[in-house]
Amino acid sequence: VAEDPFVGFLEDPDFINVSPSTLTVPLPRGVGADQGERRYLVYLGLFDLLTEQLVEEADTSEDAKARLRDLHGAVLSVEGPLRFALFEKGVQSESQDLRSRMRDRESAVTARWLVPRLQADIHAYRRRIEALERAVGDADG
Amino acid sequence: MGEGVEILRVDWERVRVGRPEATDEDLGAELYRRGEAVVSDREPYLHDGLRRDLVLRAALVAVHRFSYATSWERFKEAEAREEESYRRHAELAADVLPPLKAEARMLRARVRDLEAQAVGRGVDVESIEHQIDWRRTIAVDTPSGPGYETPAAQRARIREIFGRGELR
Numbered sequence: 001v002a003e004d005p006f007v008g009f010l011e012d013p014d015f016i017n018v019s020p021s022t023l024t025v026p027l028p029r030g031v032g033a034d035q036g037e038r039r040y041l042v043y044l045g046l047f048d049l050l051t052e053q054l055v056e057e058a059d060t061s062e063d064a065k066a067r068l069r070d071l072h073g074a075v076l077s078v079e080g081p082l083r084f085a086l087f088e089k090g091v092q093s094e095s096q097d098l099r100s101r102m103r104d105r106e107s108a109v110t111a112r113w114l115v116p117r118l119q120a121d122i123h124a125y126r127r128r129i130e131a132l133e134r135a136v137g138d139a140d141g
Numbered sequence: 142m143g144e145g146v147e148i149l150r151v152d153w154e155r156v157r158v159g160r161p162e163a164t165d166e167d168l169g170a171e172l173y174r175r176g177e178a179v180v181s182d183r184e185p186y187l188h189d190g191l192r193r194d195l196v197l198r199a200a201l202v203a204v205h206r207f208s209y210a211t212s213w214e215r216f217k218e219a220e221a222r223e224e225e226s227y228r229r230h231a232e233l234a235a236d237v238l239p240p241l242k243a244e245a246r247m248l249r250a251r252v253r254d255l256e257a258q259a260v261g262r263g264v265d266v267e268s269i270e271h272q273i274d275w276r277r278t279i280a281v282d283t284p285s286g287p288g289y290e291t292p293a294a295q296r297a298r299i300r301e302i303f304g305r306g307e308l309r
Contacts, residue, residue: 018149018151018206018209018210019149019150019151019210020149020210020211020213020214021149021150021151022147022148022149022150022207022211023147023148023150023153024145024146024147025145025146025147025148025153025165025168025169025172026144026145026165026166026169026170027144027145027146027169027170027173028144028169028170028173029144031144031173035146035147036204038146038173039146039147039148039204039207040176040200040201040204041172041173041176041177041180042146042148042169042172042173042176043148043152043176043199043200043203043204044175044176044179044180044196044197044200045171045172045173045174045175045176045177045179046148046152046155046156046172046176046200046203047195047196047199047200047203048175048176048178048179048196049156049159049160049171049172049175050155050156050159051192051195051196053159055192065191068191068192068195069191071195071199072191072194072195072198075195075198075199075202076198078202079198079201079202079205082202082205082206082209083205085209086205086208086209086212089209089212089216090212092216092219093212093215093216093219093220094219096219096220096222096223097219097222097223099223099226100219100222100223100225100226101226103223103226103227103229103230104226104229104230106230107226107229107230107233110233110234110237110238111233111237114238114279115233115237115238115241117279118238118241118242118245118279118281119241121245121278121279122241122244122245122248124271124273124278125245125248125249125251125252125273126248127271128252128269128271128272128273129248129251129252129255130271131269131270131271132252132255132256132258132259132266132269133255135259135264135266135269136255136258136259136262136264139259139262139263139264140262
């Protein structure tokens, strides 16, 4: 067992800087298909194993209880900020996507409709100006 | 074997060092079995449920942390996409449209001026070719404001509108 397998897990704000590198844990055939449920169960097992080792390696039952209590407090303090960060980033990301889509649509309308329309108008104005200049010139004799 | 689930590598390494002799398959199966035991409350826990509560909460935190870490790239992509869309939009608004609108505005004024000149010379402008259907053109003439001569005139107008007497 590492000296403290919980190091890095509960240090706020470590969850923001944690490496996104993942691996696939092989599971027995026939387990539930839901990935979220599988992940939760694997993590439950993982912390069950870690805390079991922690209890076994503690010198006394009181030491084990004190360590568990410390970890419990640390988990409680991380849980809220992590939920909030996840929610906040999710909402922010969704609104950024929405703004991008709306702005892209507006840009597309400008580029594909407004710009060609203005160019067509300019072309029409030039032709009209040429004709008017000729008419005014003819009138002037 | 053949099925699996993704977790963060750092979390796997936490538990891997405690089971160096186990194969990945055995360790994966053990974790899953333990997880099922925790949720079904089969696991006999010591310390008045403290350990069980810790395990349940830590697993939830780990799941959230997995989501956060693996979504980080998506978050950054959304940020980059928004910046790019803003840049494209700003380019159109600042570099492409203003010169086109200015040219159209200038030409519209020139058309009206020439039409007035032609009318002044007794020419029937309706008979001149390439007539413009103004209703189908893009209106680019900037509406002008009230254009007060002096700040005092502007204040007087405001007083008139709001009927509040003297302004300080």
